[in-house]
Amino acid sequence: MNQSIFQTNPLLNWTTLPDFESITAEHVQPAMEAVLGQAETDLTALEGTDPAEWYDLLVPMEKLADRVERTWSVVSHLHGVRNTPELRAAYENVQPLVVAFSNRLAQSEGIYLALTQFRESDSWSGYSSALKRCIETSIRDRELTGVGLSEDKRATFNANTNRLAELATRFSNNVLDATRTFTMELFSRDDIQGLPDSLLGLAAQTARAKGHPEASPEHGPWVITLDMPSFIPFMQHSTRRDLREKLYRVVITRASDGDLNNTPLMDEILALRRERAVLLGFSTYAELSLSRKMAPGADRVEDLLFRLRDAARPAADRDMEELRELARSLGAPEAEDMCHWDIPFWAERLREKRFSLNEEELRPYFPLPRVLDGLFELVRELFNVQIRESCEQVPVWNQAVRYFRVEDSAGNRLASFYLDPYSRPEEKRGGAWMSDLVGRSAVLAPTGSAVRLPVAFICCNQTPPVDDTPSLMTFREVTTLFHEFGHALQHMLTTVDLGPVAGINNVEWDAVELASQFMENWCYHRPTLERIAAHYETGASLPEETINSILAARTFREGSNTLRQVFFGLMDMDLHLRHDPAGTETPAMVQERLARETLTMPTLAEDRFLCSFSHIFAGGYAAGYYSYKWAEVLSADGFAAFEEAGLDDPAAVQRLGGKFRNTVLALGGSRHPMEVFTLFRGREPRIDALIRHMGLEQKEEEQS
Numbered sequence: 001m002n003q004s005i006f007q008t009n010p011l012l013n014w015t016t017l018p019d020f021e022s023i024t025a026e027h028v029q030p031a032m033e034a035v036l037g038q039a040e041t042d043l044t045a046l047e048g049t050d051p052a053e054w055y056d057l058l059v060p061m062e063k064l065a066d067r068v069e070r071t072w073s074v075v076s077h078l079h080g081v082r083n084t085p086e087l088r089a090a091y092e093n094v095q096p097l098v099v100a101f102s103n104r105l106a107q108s109e110g111i112y113l114a115l116t117q118f119r120e121s122d123s124w125s126g127y128s129s130a131l132k133r134c135i136e137t138s139i140r141d142r143e144l145t146g147v148g149l150s151e152d153k154r155a156t157f158n159a160n161t162n163r164l165a166e167l168a169t170r171f172s173n174n175v176l177d178a179t180r181t182f183t184m185e186l187f188s189r190d191d192i193q194g195l196p197d198s199l200l201g202l203a204a205q206t207a208r209a210k211g212h213p214e215a216s217p218e219h220g221p222w223v224i225t226l227d228m229p230s231f232i233p234f235m236q237h238s239t240r241r242d243l244r245e246k247l248y249r250v251v252i253t254r255a256s257d258g259d260l261n262n263t264p265l266m267d268e269i270l271a272l273r274r275e276r277a278v279l280l281g282f283s284t285y286a287e288l289s290l291s292r293k294m295a296p297g298a299d300r301v302e303d304l305l306f307r308l309r310d311a312a313r314p315a316a317d318r319d320m321e322e323l324r325e326l327a328r329s330l331g332a333p334e335a336e337d338m339c340h341w342d343i344p345f346w347a348e349r350l351r352e353k354r355f356s357l358n359e360e361e362l363r364p365y366f367p368l369p370r371v372l373d374g375l376f377e378l379v380r381e382l383f384n385v386q387i388r389e390s391c392e393q394v395p396v397w398n399q400a401v402r403y404f405r406v407e408d409s410a411g412n413r414l415a416s417f418y419l420d421p422y423s424r425p426e427e428k429r430g431g432a433w434m435s436d437l438v439g440r441s442a443v444l445a446p447t448g449s450a451v452r453l454p455v456a457f458i459c460c461n462q463t464p465p466v467d468d469t470p471s472l473m474t475f476r477e478v479t480t481l482f483h484e485f486g487h488a489l490q491h492m493l494t495t496v497d498l499g500p501v502a503g504i505n506n507v508e509w510d511a512v513e514l515a516s517q518f519m520e521n522w523c524y525h526r527p528t529l530e531r532i533a534a535h536y537e538t539g540a541s542l543p544e545e546t547i548n549s550i551l552a553a554r555t556f557r558e559g560s561n562t563l564r565q566v567f568f569g570l571m572d573m574d575l576h577l578r579h580d581p582a583g584t585e586t587p588a589m590v591q592e593r594l595a596r597e598t599l600t601m602p603t604l605a606e607d608r609f610l611c612s613f614s615h616i617f618a619g620g621y622a623a624g625y626y627s628y629k630w631a632e633v634l635s636a637d638g639f640a641a642f643e644e645a646g647l648d649d650p651a652a653v654q655r656l657g658g659k660f661r662n663t664v665l666a667l668g669g670s671r672h673p674m675e676v677f678t679l680f681r682g683r684e685p686r687i688d689a690l691i692r693h694m695g696l697e698q699k700e701e702e703q704s
Contacts, residue, residue, distance in 0.1 A: 006034065010022040011075070012035060017394060020074075020078070020397040026086075028075055029093055032094040035068055038064075039105075043104065043108065046060050046061065047110040047111065053123075054135070057115070058135075058498075062444065063443060068098070070437070077397075077435060080429050081424075081428050081429075082428070095166065095169060100158070106141065106146075107145060107146055107158075109147060115139050118135055119136065129671055131498060133669070133672070134501045134506070153279055160272050164269060167272075168269070168619075170265055171265050172429065174265070175254060175429075175430075175611075176429050176430070177255075178226075178260045179225070180226075182226050183206075186223070187220055187221045194239035194240075195222075195234065196237055198233070198472060201217045202464070203222035203224055204216050204217045204220065204221075206222075206230065225425055227461070228461060229423050231247065233359075235344040236347075237345070237348065241334070241345075244342070244344075254612040255612050256611040262611040262617070267587070284576060284577050285622065286576040286623040290623065292508065293509050293627075294630065294673050294674065295510050298577055301569075304630060309562075311691060312560075319559050323342075326346060338601075343601075354553075355549035355556070357546070357549040359475065364535050364537065365534060365536075365542050366475065366532065367473070368421060370532060371478055371481065374533075375481065378528050381650075381654065382653065383658070384654075385408060386406070387406055403417075413453060415455065415493070416455050417456040420457065422464035422471060431461060432461060434459070435457045436455070436456055436457070436504065437457060440499065441498075443499060454491050454492045456491050460480055463477065479523045482522065490504050490507070490515040494665065500669075504669070508673050509620060509627050510626065511631055513630075514631045516631075517632050517636075525647060529551075530547065562694060563598060566598060566629070567599055570594050570598060571591055571610075572622070572623060573623060574590055575587060577623070588610065595607075634685050637689045638681060639693075640689035663676055663679045664676055667679075
């Protein structure tokens with residue numbers, strides 16, 4: 001092997017941070033081939049040993065796996081934030097090699113046998129809880145990756161794994177391409193009736209990027225896209241019902257026809273998942289998926305979703321009637337013919353009427369710099385850590401990206417993170433996420449250090465700056481930032497030194513949203529809200545009546561919002577629990593059936609939302625979308641501890657913040673999430689706080 005590549009290839013020659021500015025698509029294949037080749041050699045050598053102690057096995061395993069993971073994490077990250085045709089092709093070329101090595105590592109019979117021997121040894125009782133969990137979950141994951149299969153079944157399993165990875169990538173790329181290729185050009189003042197100035201500025205900026213150099217917010221032309229900072233405010237404010245309908249019909253049929261049609265990919269994914277489950281001895285993929293989650297089974301998952309559905313349905317029915325009543329009072333035709341593309345528009349009108357609250361008028365009070373300062377101050381008060389933007393020149397993949405250090409109260413570095421906040425639909429996938437560059441590990445500590453410190457990526461798709469105006473955030477974008485920062489805190493504030501169970505590693509998927517959703521609650525904490533909001537031009541604070549309105553509006557249309565999430569969760573579970581890929585009911589028919597049973601307004605016949613449902617077809621939420629609501633029970637009950645102690649008592653908040661840091665954030669995947677939650681709360685979680693936070697407790701009592 002040419003060892004010089006490890007010194008010359010920027011994907012390989014970094015120790016602390018990669019040189020993102022130097023990495024090109026041409027570096028991907030040689031880098032991955034080199035690092036996988038080295039890992040294969042190391043694995044073969046390890047299999048030839050007879051480890052007497054756990055560290056003789058787990059230490060070299062962590063080292064060889066990390067060499068692959070740290071390189072692949074950079075490639076995967078760039079694939080999500082700088083998706084060029086060249087990088088996409090390089091990613092797709094090497095992905096099968098990565099999957100093959102992952103299977104090879106997981107299916108090593110020698111390593112599996114050594115792990116089981118450690119579990120059965122006399123030394124087991126003396127192992128730490130983190131070490132026990134590391135070994136136990138490693139054994140489980142190997143069993144779920146086919147280590148016990150016969151040679152022919154293992155070959156089938158590996159082919160299945162490769163194909164699923166390929167299909168997930170294609171699914172995600174199709175959604176990205178379908179999103180970025182559609183534009184709606186507007187040329188007349190009539191076309192932009194009702195649109196706020198912030199959207200007109202963004203639409204003109206988009207138009208200039210799309211070949212209209214003369215575009216201006218005042219005179220146009222304006223370009224509307226399916227990117228959320230463009231799509232959502234258009235649907236909320238455009239008085240042109242025909243254009244709202246046009247945009248809505250496009251978004252619900254994304255990636256459902258032509259070269260970007262995800263329908264056959266979706267069918268094949270479901271069939272392959274069923275095949276995978278059967279190979280491993282499960283009857284359904286849902287059963288396989290839940291075997292490594294916190295929820296004890298599909299019945300408990302559906303019990304939760306049904307309970308939330310029953311609590312939310314009466315409120316959702318009232319939500320819909322209130323929209324009709326408002327439209328009727330204004331003599332609008334929607335009163336008797338309310339359609340899907342009317343709901344965002346009239347919901348925003350009702351919000352304005354009921355709370356004197358206009359999302360667009362709030363934007364100037366939430367400039368990103370102010371929101372970040374307030375978020376960092378909250379984190380300091382809760383968890384006694386400081387966050388500072390780094391003064392060092394750190395290579396980034398886009399000039400809008402910023403790099404921060406996380407330090408303890410004495411100024412000692414604990415972790416760091418990149419923040420990539422803005423939407424870039426031409427190259428960046430939609431949504432918001434946190435991922436890790438490297439995790440905490442004593443084994444992988446740099447020379448002269450006791451431990452390697454975590455580094456995170458935080459990526460959002462919020463409204464970008466327009467000309468000289470900073471990014472002015474909607475309140476939804478604010479809560480999204482807090483959410484992703486919660487994930488990052490669990491990654492960065494872990495105190496576990498055993499890499500495979502540190503931070504977010506090894507946390508059951510339906511518990512991993514606990515920290516993120518917990519942080520969202522603070523957006524409705526009055527002192528925090530006052531801290532993160534100030535007018536970007538005048539510095540004026542949010543008016544008291546506006547703060548009261550934001551707090552009061554927290555449960556606005558919560559019945560409808562909850563039903564939507566329950567619908568997604570039930571649809572995901574049905575597709576992986578009851579749906580027969582070879583049967584007569586198609587996924588679109590499953591969607592239509594569950595919409596009739598769950599939602600106040602059935603979906604349109606041509607609705608193909610599933611074709612862009614990347615969470616379950618290209619992400620990690622297959623038979624796990626319910627996790628948002630499952631974890632919301634945990635996060636609401638966790639936040640209720642602060643409410644009970646007194647949110648206006650700084651000493652109590654600081655004490656509980658320290659306890660939350662030392663349990664949920666510190667222990668990560670080193671213990672089962674129920675044990676971690678109980679250590680914080682003193683008992684197992686209850687649903688009451690979530691029902692109360694959603695404002696549905698009275699409605700649920702009426703149904704019981």
